Amino acid sequence: MSIAAAPQAPVRGPDRARETTQTRLTAVPAPLPAPTAPRLPFVVLVSMLLVGGVVGLLVFNTSMQQSAFQEQRLQEQATTLAAREQALDGELKKMEDPHKIAAEAKELGMVVPQNAAMLRVPDAKVEGEAAPANRSATPPLHPKVAKPYSVLVAEQKAEDAAAAKKKAAEQAKKKRAQETTQVQEQQRTSPDEAR
Amino acid sequence: MAERQVKRKVRRPAQKATQRRGPVHIRLRVGFILVAMVLSVFGGRLVQLQGIDPHSYAAMAAAENVVDVVLPAERGEILDRDGEALADSADGLMVLADPKQTKKDAAAIAAFLAKELGVDYATALAKLRKDGSRFQYIKRQVPATQATAAVEKAAKQGYQGLWTSRDPLRNYPNGDVAANLVGFLGNDQRPLAGLESAFDKHLAGKDGHAEYDATSPISGTRMPLGTNNRVAPVDGNDLKLTIDRDLQYYVQQTLMDAVQKSRAESGMAVVMDTQTGEILSLADYPTFDARDPAASPKTLRGSNALSNVYEPGSVQKVLTVAGLLDQGLVSPSTRIKVPESYMSGGAPIRDWYPHGVEKLTLAGVIAKSSNIGTVMAADKYADGQLREYLSAFGMGRRTGLGLDTESNGLLASPETWNAADEDRIDFGQSISVNAVQMTAALNTIANGGVRIDPSLIAGGATNNSGAEVGTDTAQRTRVVSQDAAAQTAEMMERVINDPVNGTAKQAAVPGYRVSGKTGTAQRVNSECKCYDGTNTVSFGGFAPTDDPRFTVYVAIHDPANGGGGGSVTGPVFSQIMSFALRRYGVPPTGTEPSKMPTGW
Structure with a gap:
């Protein structure tokens, strides 16, 4: 070791050179081994970082995945609730249908007033003529006849048109059939002519 | 020695093998060539994947788990003036079946579906058993909650092969109320009539879409940190109408009653806000149910009040006389x-009732609806003047409500205009109108001589043809002077309140001053282009006379009971007017009714 250290001395610098001139040559004590940090803690730290990172990432990913599932569940719930709200809203709107209200009012014996008077509060004056309510201003709820005249007319026209179309189609078919037979006849007769 | 022997023993077969396989360098070469060949195959494949077509495999890999869903835009609602929905949208689903999977349990599934969704058992059974098909509609436009519940329940019971898919619903909660205006959507959600069709671009909105990596395409669970592109849907705009739903209902029912009682072919009624030109109600009878349009013939799935033209008859006299008054050519007391009859263009003009020589004032001519009297007064018009007035009243052109189905009406052009026609136009024949045109013209008299474009859209909206329509863009134009309008209104009051000459006492609204005019016109048959002996009876008017709030116009085609404008449409007018005045809390003006002399 010392042999190895000696030629290195002059390289180290002028300080060491001065020392050698002042002191006698003695055996150089073996230099302390280079101060090495204990390896184990470092390895443990790095492994922990590595493992921690991997596990952390895994946990993070898992939790993300879980929240994705939760998001999906909540989304479905929101959709269901929105659909339910729409369904209820639709029901409410159906209940507000004037036809329905009129039918229910009629069941309760209510009628539309013919005429109403108005009371002007400041001078306590009655304006207009009130008339007792009878049924004369209350229109019926449903049509009296199943189909009005113009519907019958329209249906008749549609039927006629359909019949005419059918007839035309049949005629066209007949004509086609005739034409084909004619063509066939011509084809049959033409070889004769050739002869 | 033992080692050597072993070595020898080992070498010997090796030497034999070398002798068998040939020299080492040849084996090396062969090996090298083989390796090179394999490597070049790998290399070639690498170049193919990375150099020639680098994206397709990446795309395939990505597509494996990428889900692309349409985010449906919600179609705008059609609302009445108070915000009540006349048409609204909801999420719906269609229930579908895969017959290949459902075939074996078809009977049980059909029974289940009949119970849960109310479908017909036999039809469903046939669909579930259909050979060679993997896709059958079981029921369309089912409310989302009901459809999902049914399919989940089916899965729980072990029935395979049912699933749902998006199928938006359009609801018309009021059935036939304003269906003639609102229109409807077909099964494929394409608009087929009315405002739904005319304002489709305004209502439709734009679907968005979301693209993301999913853990599985079926469950649709989003993969965190994966692809995530989302284009938000743009919902459609609502369309707010000037229609008053409850008034519309009342008008429709009243009109229906009148048409049926008079055994007529059809009828139409319009209620207009005098001061704003807003259409509060526009009714047709017969009409259709927007929830089930297929139940009615095609011709009824729109508004005949807008698309049909007819000759207005005597209601028109009001316009003729208003112009005369505006010109100062006559006064209400003109004698x-x-x-008995009046020759015009080689044919006599007669009145609707036989009479000898009658002494009537102009007010009397209107009250009694004398054709001859009107023609004689209108003779004072200079050439072309009447046409100008009628054009200013809005005849012969669309009112611009925004519906493309509206007709123009027919007003002879200045080139074809002749004196004999003019005499007939004076009392409303040889001219054709639609009901809204006539209402807007009468409303001009009610509104002190200023015509307002009628509107159906509250605020404004642009229809598919690019026209901006609505109350915001309604134009006001003066047609006749305020005095002329007021005098005409008073003469029209005599139609109702003159005990001797009045023709429409049935149109009175007790407590209110009411102005109106009857009309009975011969109808032109569209097939023979001739008068076919049937009539259109009508009544138009407004109240209160001295401060009009509403203009109401009712026309009924071909009443079989032989009634006229006063007896058939008068009571309908009275009921509708009374209801509207009461509904909007319009008090009587409390002034004295007109007592203008009608005879002399």
Whole structure:
């Protein structure tokens, strides 16, 4: 070791050179081994970082995945609730249908007033003529006849048109059939002519 | 020695093998060539994947788990003036079946579906058993909650092969109320009539879409940190109408009653806000149910009040006289000696009732609806003047409500205009109108001589043809002077309140001053282009006379009971007017009714 250290001395610098001139040559004590940090803690730290990172990432990913599932569940719930709200809203709107209200009012014996008077509060004056309510201003709820005249007319026209179309189609078919037979006849007769 | 022997023993077969396989360098070469060949195959494949077509495999890999869903835009609602929905949208689903999977349990599934979704058992059974098909509609446009519940329940019971898919619903909660205007959507959600069709671009909105990596394409669970592109849907705009739903209902029912009682072919009624030109109600009868349009013939799935033209008859006299008054050519007290008949263009003009020579004032001519009296007064018009007035009243052109189905009406062009026609136009024949045109013209008289474009859209909206329509863009134009309008209104009051000459006492609204005019016109048959002996009876008017709030116009085609404008449409007018005045809390004006002399 010392042999190895000696030629290195002059390289180290002028300080060491001065020392050698002042002191006698003695055996150089073996230099302390280079101060090495204990390896184990470092390895443990790095492994922990590595493992921690991997596990952390895994946990993070898992939790993300879980929240994705939760998001999906909540989304479905929101959709269901929105659909339910729409369904209820639709029901409410159906209940507000004037036809329905009129039918229910009629069941309760209510009628539309013919005429109403108005009371002007400041001078306590009655304006207009009130008339007792009878049924004369209350229109019926449903049509009296199943189909009005113009519907019958329209249906008749549609039927006629359909019949005419059918007839035309049949005629066209007949004509086609005739034409084909004619063509066939011509084809049959033409070889004769050739002869 | 033992080692050597072993070595020898080992070498010997090796030497034998070398001798068998040939020299080492040849084996090396062969090996090298083989390796090179394999490597070049790998290399070639690498170049193919990375160099020639680098994206397709990446795309395939990505597509494996990428889900692309349409985010449906919600179609705008059609609302009445108070915000009540006339048409609204909801999420719906269609229930579908895969017959290949459902075939074996078809009977049980059909029974289940009949119970849960109310479908017909036999039809469902046939669909579930259909050979060679993997896709059958079981029921369309089912409310989302009901459809999902049914399919989940089916899965729980072990029935395979049912699933749902998006199928938006359009609801018309009021059935036939305003269906003639609102229109409807077909099964494929394409608009087929009415405002739904005319304002489709305004209502439709734009679907968005979301693209993301999913853990599985079926469950649709989003993969965190994966692809995530989302284009938000743009919902459609609502369309707010000037229609008053409850008034519309009342008008429709009243009109229906009148048409049926008079055994007529059809009828139409319009209620207009005098001061704003807003259409509060526009009714047709017969009409259709927007929830089930297929149940009615095609011709009824729109508004005949807008698309059909007819000759208005005597209601038109009001316009003729208003123009005369505006020109200062006559006054309400102008005395007219009305003969039995009047020759015009080689044919006699007669009145609707036989009479000898009658002494009527102009007010009397209107009250009694004398054709001859009107023609004689209108003779004072200079050439072309009447046409100008009628054009200013809005005849012969669309009112611009925004519906493309509206007709123009027919007003002879200045080139084809002749004196004989003019005499007939004076009392409303040889001219064709639609109901809204006529209402808007009468409303001009009610509104002190200023015509307002009628509107159906509250605020404004642009229809598919690019026209901006609505109350915001309604134009006001003066047609006749305020005095002329007021005098005409008073003469029209005599139609109702003159005990001797009035023709429409049935149109009175007790407590209110009411102005109106009857009309009975011969109808032109569209097939023979001739008068076919049937009539259109009508009544138009407004109240209160001295401060009009509403203009109401009712027309009924071909009443079989032989009634006229006063007896058939008068009571309908009275009921509708009374209801509207009461509904909007319009008090009587409390002034004295007109007592203008009608005879002399």
